[in-house]
Amino acid sequence: MLSLLRHVFLRILSFVSLGMAALIFAAPAVHAAQEIVLIADQSMIVTLSEVPATVVVGNPSVADVTMDGQSLFFHPRAWGLTNIVALDAKGRKLGDYLVRVVFEDRYSVSMYTPDGRKTYTCRRDCERALRIGDSAEFFSGYVGQALQKNSVALGPGIGEDTSAQQIGPRSVVTQPMMVSPTVTTITNTTPAISQ
Numbered sequence: 001m002l003s004l005l006r007h008v009f010l011r012i013l014s015f016v017s018l019g020m021a022a023l024i025f026a027a028p029a030v031h032a033a034q035e036i037v038l039i040a041d042q043s044m045i046v047t048l049s050e051v052p053a054t055v056v057v058g059n060p061s062v063a064d065v066t067m068d069g070q071s072l073f074f075h076p077r078a079w080g081l082t083n084i085v086a087l088d089a090k091g092r093k094l095g096d097y098l099v100r101v102v103f104e105d106r107y108s109v110s111m112y113t114p115d116g117r118k119t120y121t122c123r124r125d126c127e128r129a130l131r132i133g134d135s136a137e138f139f140s141g142y143v144g145q146a147l148q149k150n151s152v153a154l155g156p157g158i159g160e161d162t163s164a165q166q167i168g169p170r171s172v173v174t175q176p177m178m179v180s181p182t183v184t185t186i187t188n189t190t191p192a193i194s195q
Contacts, residue, residue, distance in 0.1 A: 034095070037102060039101075039103075040101060048086055048095050050094060051070050055072065055086045056086075057084050061078055062080040062082040062099070063075060079101050118135060
């Protein structure tokens with residue numbers, strides 16, 4: 001009697017095992033996400049097999065995407081890990097990416113002081129570098145100087161007079177070392193003609 005029960009039990013177990021194996025092999029293949037490492041301040045281009053209908057970004061504060069046809073442009077935003085999935089019009093995966101954003105600069109040096117961290121890039125001479133996590137005063141000082149530099153680059157040369165460029169009924173007045181242009185309204189846009 002025991003041998004008969006044992007034989008029946010083994011037979012049932014073998015059928016269950018075969019059934020489970022069939023289910024495992026018949027299931028659609030699950031592909032692991034492709035790992036991508038983005039270096040801070042450096043974008044990456046990924047080309048898909050077709051134009052995606054939908055792109056889903058897990059956490060756009062870590063990395064974001066812009067599209068141009070079949071190309072996805074990955075943009076790092078802050079340190080961390082997120083995922084990005086591209087789907088076709090039928091909802092099938094065209095791409096599945098695990099995106100890690102890292103800070104990688106072999107010339108960077110971090111200086112820790114009682115006021116907080118300060119980061120420099122020191123290839124030849126040491127210059128300030130903008131890195132999340134630096135002290136607020138150091139970070140904002142860098143940003144302020146960068147805005148002033150960009151304002152000078154977009155405005156008249158240093159030492160030149162203030163100039164106005166007419167744009168319809170308004171004008172933009174730029175001055176050296178300003179953070180942003182000043183907008184003024186022009187009251188008379190018709191020049192006087194002398195006879």
